[in-house]
Amino acid sequence: MIxxxxxxxxxxxxxxxVRHYHERGLLAEPGxxxxxxxxYTAQHAVDLVKIRTLAAAGVPLARVKxxxxxxxxxxxxxxxEIDGDLRDRIEGLRRTREQLAQLRGGERLFVASExxxxxxxxxxxxxxxxxxxxxRDGWILMHTASPEDAAVWITExxxxxxxxxxxxALYLDHxxxxxxxxxxxxxxxxxxxxxxxxxxxxxxxxxxxxxxxxIARLARQSQPGATSPAWDRLARLMQD
Amino acid sequence: MIxxxxxxxxxxxxxxxVRHYHERGLLAEPGxxxxxxxxYTAQHAVDLVKIRTLAAAGVPLARVKxxxxxxxxxxxxxxxEIDGDLRDRIEGLRRTREQLAQLRGGERLFVASExxxxxxxxxxxxxxxxxxxxxRDGWILMHTASPEDAAVWITExxxxxxxxxxxxALYLDHxxxxxxxxxxxxxxxxxxxxxxxxxxxxxxxxxxxxxxxxIARLARQSQPGATSPAWDRLARLMQD
DNA sequence: GCTTGACCCTGCCCCTGGGGCAGGGTTCGA
DNA sequence: TCGAACCCTGCCCCAGGGGCAGGGTCAAGC
Numbered sequence: 294m295i296x297x298x299x300x301x302x303x304x305x306x307x308x309x310x311v312r313h314y315h316e317r318g319l320l321a322e323p324g325x326x327x328x329x330x331x332x333y334t335a336q337h338a339v340d341l342v343k344i345r346t347l348a349a350a351g352v353p354l355a356r357v358k359x360x361x362x363x364x365x366x367x368x369x370x371x372x373x374e375i376d377g378d379l380r381d382r383i384e385g386l387r388r389t390r391e392q393l394a395q396l397r398g399g400e401r402l403f404v405a406s407e408x409x410x411x412x413x414x415x416x417x418x419x420x421x422x423x424x425x426x427x428x429r430d431g432w433i434l435m436h437t438a439s440p441e442d443a444a445v446w447i448t449e450x451x452x453x454x455x456x457x458x459x460x461x462a463l464y465l466d467h468x469x470x471x472x473x474x475x476x477x478x479x480x481x482x483x484x485x486x487x488x489x490x491x492x493x494x495x496x497x498x499x500x501x502x503x504x505x506x507x508i509a510r511l512a513r514q515s516q517p518g519a520t521s522p523a524w525d526r527l528a529r530l531m532q533d
Numbered sequence: 534m535i536x537x538x539x540x541x542x543x544x545x546x547x548x549x550x551v552r553h554y555h556e557r558g559l560l561a562e563p564g565x566x567x568x569x570x571x572x573y574t575a576q577h578a579v580d581l582v583k584i585r586t587l588a589a590a591g592v593p594l595a596r597v598k599x600x601x602x603x604x605x606x607x608x609x610x611x612x613x614e615i616d617g618d619l620r621d622r623i624e625g626l627r628r629t630r631e632q633l634a635q636l637r638g639g640e641r642l643f644v645a646s647e648x649x650x651x652x653x654x655x656x657x658x659x660x661x662x663x664x665x666x667x668x669r670d671g672w673i674l675m676h677t678a679s680p681e682d683a684a685v686w687i688t689e690x691x692x693x694x695x696x697x698x699x700x701x702a703l704y705l706d707h708x709x710x711x712x713x714x715x716x717x718x719x720x721x722x723x724x725x726x727x728x729x730x731x732x733x734x735x736x737x738x739x740x741x742x743x744x745x746x747x748i749a750r751l752a753r754q755s756q757p758g759a760t761s762p763a764w765d766r767l768a769r770l771m772q773d
Numbered sequence: 774g775c776t777t778g779a780c781c782c783t784g785c786c787c788c789t790g791g792g793g794c795a796g797g798g799t800t801c802g803a
Numbered sequence: 804t805c806g807a808a809c810c811c812t813g814c815c816c817c818a819g820g821g822g823c824a825g826g827g828t829c830a831a832g833c
Contacts, residue, residue, distance in 0.1 A: 298780065299677045308781085313820060328828055330781055335670030338677065346636055349629045353818070372637050376630060383626050389589045390619050396586055397612050430575030437539040437578065538809065548810090553791060568799055570810055594790075 294326075295333040304341040311341065319344050319358050350375050351382070407447050408432045414454055418461060424468045427519055459490055467527070475522040484530035534566075535573040544581040551581065559584050559598050590615050591622065647687050648672045654694055658701060664708045667759055699730055707767070715762040724770035 301308045314320040320340055323333045340361070347357045352375055360371055411432075412425055420428075435443040453460045466483055473480065541548045554560040560580055563573045580601070587597045592615055600611055651672075652665055660668075675683040693700045706723055713720060 295674065295677050296780075303673070303677045307820080309820060309822090312783095317819095328781080330828080335673040338673045339669075343636065346629065346632045348819085349625075350633055355818090369637055372633055376633055379626055379630050379633070383623055383630075385589075386619055386623050386626070389586065390616060390623075392586045393590055393612055393616055393619070396583065397609055429579075433543070433575040433578045434535065437535050437543045536809075547791080549791065549793090552812095557790095568810080570799080588790085 297331050300333045471521045473523040475526045537571050540573045546585050711761050713763040715766045
């Protein structure tokens with residue numbers, strides 16, 4: 294006859310768990326010996342291993358109880374279902390591992406992969422860290438506001454960065470302008486060039502680039518220090 | 534600015550979970566708008582995705598909290614550890630799936646694989662279901678009592694079943710004798726043959742076969758109906 | 774015979790990671 | 804202007820046990 298400790302060890306569960314299964318009515322209470330100790334039979338061990346296996350698969354104990362006295366067909370069906378969702382969970386954990394690996398490598402994890410690639414391109418182009426953070430936050434906000442629009446816009450923006458040298462130059466100049474004095478004469482010139490580019494560009498295609506007011510507004514709200522005196526002045530100059 | 538619902542959707546968690554993270558101090562409470570609604574920034578989204586990733590990896594929230602403001606080295610170390618035990622958990626689930634598959638196929642699951650193979654051999658030999666159940670229970674009991682001894686004994690028993698024709702015959706006759714009348718004259722003859730075999734066998738090797746009293750006693754205690762009048766008589770005959 | 778350590782008993786409270794519901798108020802689009 | 808879809812706080816509930824208290828018991832070694 295088996296004591297509770299040996300039974301638990303055989304089945305690979307804790308003694309506490311065995312008592313818990315008794316309470317829940319999953320495992321029959323065995324007889325007691327003269328001192329009140331529970332004394333188990335081999336059948337209990339068989340039942341317990343069955344319970345443990347189902348519980349380890351994440352089946353709620355209440356359902357385990359039902360399955361224990363289900364007929365073989367129902368059991369087989371239930372097992373198939375449990376197995377399927379075990380497979381899904383394994384797959385989910387596998388993906389979690391991948392994300393975890395990215396968490397090691399910085400912030401790529403936190404944005405859609407298109408956006409992550411775009412941020413890498415901007416970094417390669419020489420954009421400032423501040424600018425890149427601003428972009429990241431802007432895209433996150435846009436993504437929450439409208440995932441579909443964000444997907445279209447990011448594609449167009451990447452095409453511009455890749456294919457339009459004047460756009461790249463303007464982008465970097467805007468970035469640099471962040472720290473200029475508000476009365477810096479270069480601001481007016483930059484505003485001019487930008488308007489010229491936009492006029493030429495707007496006639497060919499609809500989206501507006503970085504300076505898109507909606508994005509700017511969102512980004513500004515998203516984080517303190519998202520604008521500067523020079524940028525405010527630049528915005529006013531371009532408004533005219 | 535993002536509402537709690539959009540934030541939750543972006544990060545793939547429930548609204549309730551977001552509030553829970555606030556309560557636990559994992560995610561900073563954002564400002565409120567004029568009607569008391571929480572209004573999030575992109576930074577919150579970044580933080581939340583980080584939290585979700587760690588939580589999905591099974592890291593307790595209390596530890597997630599610590600990791601959020603750990604320095605990069607500590608974080609990297611922790612991630613390596615978390616990743617390792619994610620790998621272990623995937624492996625564990627994979628094994629659970631295998632056991633689940635066996636649960637479909639009967640009782641092999643509940644005993645060590647050596648024993649399962651032995652039970653299959655006995656079935657192939659033509660042993661009764663009752664006998665096989667008795668064996669299964671006996672081995673489970675032995676295994677809980679002393680896994681090392683059980684391992685040795687099962688090996689020896691399988692060798693006998695495979696290599697000793699007289700042992701096989703005796704085994705099947707003992708099985709059949711279960712249902713005989715207690716005064717069946719075949720019992721005395723069987724007892725004789727058994728004693729003869731044991732005498733010849735004991736001289737070559739130490740273990741005693743099926744009739745091993747310890748096993749018999751264990752098996753008898755393990756389950757009602759583990760003996761019969763004929764078996765009791767057989768035991769008395771062999772004792773003489 | 775006595776001690777010591779390993780078991781066993783019941784009962785109670787505690788934890789995590791949220792879910793659900795009540796009983797409100799708010800916003801937004803048609 | 805109205806209904807659906809959000810949002811708020813607060814409260815109780817769940818599984819699946821862990822931990823601890825405050826006992827009793829058993830087996831081995833001395």
